[in-house]
Amino acid sequence: MxxxxxxxxxxxxxxxxxxxxxxxxxxxxxxxxxxxxxxxxxxxxxxxxxxxxxxxxxxxxxxxxxxxxxxxxxxxxxxxxxxxxxxxxxxxxxxxxxxxxxxxxxxxxxxxxxxxxxxxxxxxxxxxxxxxxxFQRTGDLLVLTRSVGGDDVSPQLGDWTFEPCALGERDDLPAVLQRTLIGSRDFPNLPQVGSIQAMLERFAEVGLGDDRMWYLARYRRNLAGCLLMTARGDCQIGELLYFGLVPEYRGRGGGRCMVRYALDTAGDRGLPAVIAGVDAENDPAIAIYASMGFDPVSRRGVFFRRLATGGDVSPYAT
Incomplete structure (x- = not known):
């Protein structure tokens, strides 16, 4: 056309x-x-x-x-x-x-x-x-990476356990993801569109679309968060798509344990490194990544524009 x-x-x-x-x-x-x-x-x-x-x-x-x-x-x-x-x-x-x-x-x-x-x-x-x-600027995306293996000062998992939750196999994944978004510091001013299920489907499109690297996190057997990873086909590394905790289980070391588990999972699958993106103003998440040996590799401005459903009002509309 x-x-x-x-x-x-x-x-x-x-x-x-x-x-x-x-x-x-x-x-x-x-x-x-x-x-x-x-x-x-x-x-x-x-x-x-x-x-x-x-x-x-x-x-x-x-x-x-x-x-x-x-x-x-x-x-x-x-x-x-x-x-x-x-x-x-x-x-x-x-x-x-x-x-x-x-x-x-x-x-x-x-x-x-x-x-x-x-x-x-x-x-x-x-x-x-x-x-x-x-287009409005809502912040900056900080991209970090870490190689898998080598010297490790990561925490033991302790009371934290992880269980697979491939898309469509667990009815509780959407509800847990929804609760982890409460009070999120990742681009809080970015408008949210679509359903939680659609958000999960978007995550499933990234990389090789391998939702076998998705996990629910439990703290002392109680559902406490989720960890979503994939393998990127372009460079054969792991990507940490998302990790989050429900409000009542924050502050118990779960973030570092999730990143620890992500690195272990990447190592088990033979992936040499893990990459992640985070809001450059999300100091708690950046501190977790830094404590786990991640280094920043790039930074990009995040711009967004709301579009009218079915067609944007524009002088170029046809």
Missing amino acids: ATTDPSGLDIDVSDLSSERAAAWFRQTPVRRDFSRLDDADFGTWPDGFELAGRWLGLRAYHRGCYRGAIAARIHRDGTADVLPPSCHGRFDPQLATALLEHAATQLGVRRVQLAISYLPIDATAIHACARSVR
Whole structure:
């Protein structure tokens, strides 16, 4: 499908399965280094880039010449992750802004309720473009990692035990997850859309979609939280998707025990490292990761935009 905006850009819009997305990314020039916006350093997405799920791809042309592209991964819970816009040649704020606006419009048409974009912390020009089309910054995502094995000063599990809870096998998982979100310090201002079940289904889409690495946590036999992990197909490492405790069992060392169990699980599966993301303002969680030997590797600004159900109000709507 193609649309034209008031500036004369022709936008080619593609709905993509994971298989078609792989081909789309291989054929679409994209910028490698978003922190150097005056440098025309382009390549193609690596073959191992995580492409599972449903994608939306947009390419921009002007008078038949390729100008840039943007893509978004659509999740089942009514959210979509929007990749940073890429301009062919030097960075063009007008083009980047148009790509973000078109992406938001097309996502709204597809009944996505919330668009989220994780933008490089130093790419202030892209931040300005996002704000100009009603994306709001809600904080920063801190990405941390730790290798598995080696010297270990981690706690013993003690009174904490873990039991598998693959999606659909345990009726109590959604209720436990819901309670762990009470008072959460991970992006508290980010709007919540969709049901808890849809949230779990989104977690199941990440990486290899292996929900056999999902666990309920018990403290002295009482349900106290949940731990959700996966293995990433792009780099063969473990990813700690989520861990949380219900309010009455916080402050008993459960967070460190959960991370300990995540590292043990990764080691048992032969994964060399574990990666995790956390709100950069979530000091308690960051302290847990630091005490368990995790090191920060990157930081990104988290921007979001609410979209109207069934179509976003936009000057570019078609």
